Amino acid sequence: MVAVSTILLDILNISNYIKKPYISGVMKLVKEINKENLNNKISDKEAEEAFVKILKWLGEDPDREGLLETPKRVVKAFKEYFKGYHEDPKVMLQKTFGDVEGYSDMVVQKNISVQSHCEHHMAPIIGIAHVAYIPNQRVIGLSKIARLVEVFSKRLQTQERLTVQIATTLMEAIDAKGVAVTIDSTHQCMTMRGIKKEQATTVTNYYLGQFKEDLSFQNRYLRFIAK
Numbered sequence: 760m761v762a763v764s765t766i767l768l769d770i771l772n773i774s775n776y777i778k779k780p781y782i783s784g785v786m787k788l789v790k791e792i793n794k795e796n797l798n799n800k801i802s803d804k805e806a807e808e809a810f811v812k813i814l815k816w817l818g819e820d821p822d823r824e825g826l827l828e829t830p831k832r833v834v835k836a837f838k839e840y841f842k843g844y845h846e847d848p849k850v851m852l853q854k855t856f857g858d859v860e861g862y863s864d865m866v867v868q869k870n871i872s873v874q875s876h877c878e879h880h881m882a883p884i885i886g887i888a889h890v891a892y893i894p895n896q897r898v899i900g901l902s903k904i905a906r907l908v909e910v911f912s913k914r915l916q917t918q919e920r921l922t923v924q925i926a927t928t929l930m931e932a933i934d935a936k937g938v939a940v941t942i943d944s945t946h947q948c949m950t951m952r953g954i955k956k957e958q959a960t961t962v963t964n965y966y967l968g969q970f971k972e973d974l975s976f977q978n979r980y981l982r983f984i985a986k
Contacts, residue, residue, distance in 0.1 A: 806834045840876060843913030851906050852932035855897040865937075865976065867891040867983045868904045877948050878915035886944020886960070889984040892929055893936040893969055893976070904929070918942055922963040930967045937968030939980045 810830035814821040821830070868890050875884040888908050911924045926940040943962045950957045969976050 803831075803834050806837075807831055810834065839913075841913055841915070843910045846910045846913075848907050848910045848928050849932050851903055851910070852899055852929070854903075855899050855933055857897045859894070859898050862898070863894060863896075865891050865893050865939075865980065865983075866898060867980065868901060869984055871905050871908045873908060873912050873921075873942060873944055875912040875914070875916045875921065877946055878917060880948040880952065881915070882946065882948035882951065884912075884916065884918060884944050884946050886942060888925070888943075889939075889941040890925060890929070891939040891970070891980050891983070892933070893938075895934050895936050897933065899933055918944060918946070918961055918963050922965045926965045926967055935968060937970040937972075937976060938966070939970040939977065940965050941984060 807830035810833050811821045814826060814829065819826060821827075869887075871888040871890065873884065873886045873888050876882065877884055890904050890908065907929060908925055911921055911928075922940050922942050926938045929935060929940075930938045941962065941964050943960060945960050949955070949959050966977060970980060971977070
């Protein structure tokens with residue numbers, strides 16, 4: 760893997776970087792920050808300098824008043840957009856509750872907001888997720904389902920992978936009898952650029968355990984989220 764120092768030099772060397780598309784350079788920066796060991800972590804200052812080069816590539820003057828603080832603001836925003844790289848979803852699912860009076864039917868949480876970025880263009884993915892699981896004697900706190908969606912959403916994603924990651928992590932972490940995940944979202948890489956189909960939405964589903972093996976569970980789940 761290319762070292763962070765090499766990536767940084769490529770980005771900061773205007774003779775090389777200024778010819779590259781904005782998205783490609785930023786994607787490389789974000790991915791390498793996540794991959795590299797913390798000992799080799801790119802500093803905020805170095806990231807800000809990279810965005811100064813991007814402003815110049817756009818044809819802007821980074822020294823004008825309105826843009827002086829922009830690189831710092833963008834770095835701060837990126838920390839929020841991609842904070843999921845620094846969170847372990849399995850840790851937040853460790854605490855479970857067994858005092859549920861023998862409840863064994865599905866638990867469905869609907870309309871969880873999804874705010875992510877596609878890994879191909881770094882354009883926003885905006886939508887909702889529905890998550891259901893069938894407990895195996897123990898349940899998790901309801902907020903943990905939304906937090907699980909949040910962790911994986913705050914990374915560069917494809918919707919298909921995001922759907923699978925949520926489902927498999929929940930299934931494994933709590934030893935559920937079944938898990939179902941649906942995501943319905945709009946991809947701004949389709950609405951703001953390229954084909955520009957503003958009304959297009961994408962729906963993905965993933966089923967594990969009893970939801971996959973027994974269509975009656977799957978059908979009940981689909982009726983629940985359709986209401």
